[in-house]
Amino acid sequence: MLDKNASLEKTAVLHRMVMPNHTCPYGLKAKDLLERSGYKVEDHHLTTREETDAFKAEHGVATTPQTFIDGQRVGGYDDLRRFLGKRVVDPKATTYRPVVVLFVLTALMAGAVSYAVAGTPFTLRALEWFISFSMVTLALLKLQNVESFATMFLNYDLLAKRWVPYSYIYPYAEAAAGVLMIAGALTWLSVPIALFIGTIGAVSVFKAVYIDKRELKCACVGGSSNVPLGFVSLTENLMMIAMAVWMALAAFGFAAGGHAM
Structure with a gap:
């Protein structure tokens, strides 16, 4: 039948x-x-x-x-x-997904390390690790193809436009500052680096996006990024500045719960 x-x-x-x-x-x-x-x-x-x-x-x-x-x-x-009615991703479309995924994972890593060390993921040190882990991870993505990163970075960074080698130095400086901040070592070196590159980066992004109204792709996660330049890149730089200031205060005993380095 x-x-x-x-x-x-x-x-x-x-x-x-x-x-x-x-x-x-x-x-x-x-x-x-x-x-x-x-x-x-x-x-x-x-x-x-x-x-x-x-x-x-x-x-x-x-x-x-x-x-x-x-x-x-x-x-x-x-x-x-x-x-079949499924979404087809446009490979050229801008998206915040790479940065969102990166920050979520670095936050989870920071919480995991804090839990392993202190028995709880919710510590002040976890916040410090989150920022420093993010710096190192962002630098890693840039260093996968530093030539491509430098080319995209030159579109908007004010110092790189005046001195091209800075576009190649930047990801190494970000990585070095992040690693030192994770270890809580050589604050006298990590703080000035983070303050310097973070301040120039923040000013550059603010000028390009909010003053010049330019629509650019951000080099923050590497030269092949489809992340739009704007709030996310500005946040990356402001995080570096905040971390540098916090660690400088902690080094001199001004920040509550600070640690000498």
């Missing part, structure tokens, strides 16, 4: 590259998306470059994978997402 549900089953035909030395990741993602969307997938593998090129020529397409539903070509992975 014919199963009524079988006739209602949704099917899709997927053509994707599965070669001995390469499996197309978008093909895997397309197959997974179809299956999670309730489709039975007829999975056709393109196992050689010649077979792949012949398939592209036959269907007049430039890429694989290609999905067909009800005999009609849906298209590649992004086209499939649109067909």
Whole structure:
């Protein structure tokens, strides 16, 4: 007897590259998306470059994978997402996500270290670690491709525009100040560095965004960033300034709960 549900089953035909030395990741993602969307997938593998090129020529397409539903070509992975009503991320769109994720994780790291040391994540030291961990992590992202960072940084930093080498020095200085602040060591060095780069950075961002009204991408998380220049970058610099002032006060015993360094 014919199963009524079988006739209602949704099917899709997927053509994707599965070669001995390469499996197309978008093909895997397309197959997974179809299956999670309730489709039975007829999975056709393109196992050689010649077979792949012949398939592209036959269907007049430039890429694989290609999905067909009800005999009609849906298209590649992004086209499939649109067909299924899923959001497609614009790789050129600005987003605060990298910075939000970074600050959330550095806050959790600071709380975890505080818990390990003091038995509670809610300590004054945790706040200090949060800022210094953030500085080091931001510097790490910049140093992944310092050339790309420097190029983007030159769009708005006032000192870098006058003295280009500063655009290369900046991430190393930020990293050094952050590491020293984590350790609570050499305050005489970390405080001036953080104050210097933080103040110049804050003034530069404020001028570019709030006075000149320029729409730029921020170099704060590296040269490939799509984070818009503005409040986030200003916050990064103000955090450095606040941390430097706090640690300077603590070093001289003026801050409550301060520690000599």
